[in-house]
Amino acid sequence: MPQHQRADARRNYARILAVAEREVAAHGADASLERIARVSGVGSATVRRHFPGRAALLEAVFRERIESLCARAAASADAVDARAALLDWLDGVTEYAASARGMAEALAHDRLVEPERVSACSVKLEEAVEPLLRRAAESGAVAPDVTAADLLALVTGIALATERHADPAAEGRRLLELTVRGISPVR
Numbered sequence: 232m233p234q235h236q237r238a239d240a241r242r243n244y245a246r247i248l249a250v251a252e253r254e255v256a257a258h259g260a261d262a263s264l265e266r267i268a269r270v271s272g273v274g275s276a277t278v279r280r281h282f283p284g285r286a287a288l289l290e291a292v293f294r295e296r297i298e299s300l301c302a303r304a305a306a307s308a309d310a311v312d313a314r315a316a317l318l319d320w321l322d323g324v325t326e327y328a329a330s331a332r333g334m335a336e337a338l339a340h341d342r343l344v345e346p347e348r349v350s351a352c353s354v355k356l357e358e359a360v361e362p363l364l365r366r367a368a369e370s371g372a373v374a375p376d377v378t379a380a381d382l383l384a385l386v387t388g389i390a391l392a393t394e395r396h397a398d399p400a401a402e403g404r405r406l407l408e409l410t411v412r413g414i415s416p417v418r
Contacts, residue, residue: 247267248292250271252292254267254270255289260289267288296331300323301355303323304359304360313363314370316363316366321382325389328386328389329403389403
């Protein structure tokens with residue numbers, strides 16, 4: 232959101248984006264733009280002024296969540312318990328992956344976002360988690376051959392395996408816990 236926008240326009244943008252995140256989490260990429268407008272307390276024209284179409288809104292939600300996960304990793308980089316910091320971040324990524332049902336696929340499938348941009352998000356996440364992973368490996372909490380790409384592949388697999396589950400987030404957390412026992416058993 233450009234800073235040169237009026238304060239009320241910035242507030243509307245932020246409110247629409249927050250509601251869109253919740254709606255995408257609940258309904259996937261098919262979340263209703265009309266419902267997002269209604270819950271945001273704005274008209275559909277306001278939503279369309281900020282986000283000219285579904286693709287722009289989905290891309291903004293996607294970008295916002297990726298940036299939030301990267302910031303979460305950075306904030307935890309110096310945590311005392313490296314294992315707990317890494318697992319907390321993985322839990323956040325798993326929750327996001329479960330709540331973003333179909334979003335990346337919808338963006339890529341409809342050619343709304345180039346595959347290179349989706350790949351760039353994966354690279355950003357890998358770079359963000361690298362310090363957490365390195366510290367966890369140095370402390371012996373994670374096997375030294377586990378890579379950031381491995382962790383993201385596991386989370387992606389969990390998201391794909393649970394996307395049709397009645398409660399994908401809960402099932403995702405359960406499967407992540409099973410996975411963690413394999414890559415980082417409690418000592």
